[in-house]
Amino acid sequence: MIERTRRGAQAPQSxxxxxxxxxxxxxxxxxxxxxxxxxxxxxLLAALSTVPVTLAPSGCAVRHGRWFAPYTAATRxxxxxxxxxxxRSKAITGxxxx
Numbered sequence: 117m118i119e120r121t122r123r124g125a126q127a128p129q130s131x132x133x134x135x136x137x138x139x140x141x142x143x144x145x146x147x148x149x150x151x152x153x154x155x156x157x158x159x160l161l162a163a164l165s166t167v168p169v170t171l172a173p174s175g176c177a178v179r180h181g182r183w184f185a186p187y188t189a190a191t192r193x194x195x196x197x198x199x200x201x202x203x204r205s206k207a208i209t210g211x212x213x214x
Contacts, residue, residue: 154178161195
C-alpha cells in the first residue's frame with residue numbers, strides 16, 4: 117500500500133507478515149531419508165567438505181572436515197562453524213511452508 121506525503125511523493129507503508137511465525141509450520145527439522153543416522157545437514161556437510169570428514173563417536177553427526185565459505189573466502193575446519201539460515205529468519209523474510 118502506498119501513502120501520499122504532503123509534497124505529493126509516494127512513500128511505501130510497512131507490510132505486516134501474512135501470518136505469525138510458528139516453527140511447527142516448517143516441519144520437525146533435518147530429516148534422515150536414507151536411514152543411516154546422518155541427517156540431511158550431515159550428508160550435505162560430508163558431500164561439500166574438501167577433505168574426508170570426521171564423525172562424532174555416535175557416527176551420526178559430522179564434527180570436522182574443511183569447508184570453503186564463499187562470502188568470506190575463508191575455510192572452516194569445524195562443522196559447527198558452518199551456519200545455515202534459521203527458519204524464523206526465513207519466515208520473517210517471506211518463506212512459506214509447503
